[in-house]
Amino acid sequence: MMRKVNSLAVEGFKRVRYNVAEAKAKYRREDETVRLMVVTKTVPYETVNQVIDAGAELLGENRVQEYLEKKDFYKEAEVHFIGRLQTNKVKYIIDNVKCIHSVDSIRLAGEIDKLAAKKGIVINVLAEVNIGGEKSKGGVVPEMVEDLAYGISELENIRLCGLMTIPPPENSEVYFDKMQALFHTLGSKKIRNVSMDILSMGMSADYVEAIKHGANIVRVGSGIFGARK
Numbered sequence: 001m002m003r004k005v006n007s008l009a010v011e012g013f014k015r016v017r018y019n020v021a022e023a024k025a026k027y028r029r030e031d032e033t034v035r036l037m038v039v040t041k042t043v044p045y046e047t048v049n050q051v052i053d054a055g056a057e058l059l060g061e062n063r064v065q066e067y068l069e070k071k072d073f074y075k076e077a078e079v080h081f082i083g084r085l086q087t088n089k090v091k092y093i094i095d096n097v098k099c100i101h102s103v104d105s106i107r108l109a110g111e112i113d114k115l116a117a118k119k120g121i122v123i124n125v126l127a128e129v130n131i132g133g134e135k136s137k138g139g140v141v142p143e144m145v146e147d148l149a150y151g152i153s154e155l156e157n158i159r160l161c162g163l164m165t166i167p168p169p170e171n172s173e174v175y176f177d178k179m180q181a182l183f184h185t186l187g188s189k190k191i192r193n194v195s196m197d198i199l200s201m202g203m204s205a206d207y208v209e210a211i212k213h214g215a216n217i218v219r220v221g222s223g224i225f226g227a228r229k
């Protein structure tokens, strides 16, 4: 009997997981890890759960409202927030996400810190870098990342533990290389309360190249679930 499972999503997940493992084996040291984040935007929770059943452990959420509608139905998985975040929406996600990848201003960092302090928790965040300097994109320009890192280092309830980027679609490898250099430079500054552990970059079109340049979280949506409607 045919069951109504979205086998395409499960196959997509397994294929991408295989490709990630292969790229990791080819380009990286044995003691490094690269995590595959499943980006769920527009995907019904039932389909996400099938992918969790198939072994997915990390979900990436873009939209606060959509996440709130789906979160109670998700099976067990670690959730990170990766979308643009308005300061007045932080309160809706702070209890449920383990890391926020899209911090690009000291104002947003301050709001996260304030709410985390109220709850007596420490939130992990990444600084989003606009590595291509594109007007249309969020993120801080590379020249300002260090300032942001020093600013966040003063806040007690928020911990900067890496960088995230969405590079320009053309020549993304050039930008991944720049990100890797920035990641190392910032790490070598040994800023109080700041660590460079996570480099979040690479999406469906370019995750293999991102792995080649040091990514340790790749964020894949359409490559798993098919094109979004």
Ligand SMILES: *Cc1c(COP(=O)(O)O)cnc(C)c1O
Pocket: 039, 041, 062, 082, 083, 166, 203, 204, 205, 219, 220, 221, 222, 223
């Ligand atoms: C949608 C999205 C992704 C995944 O993009 P795909 O091209 O569908 O893999 C990754 N990161 C962010 C921030 C996104 O918004």
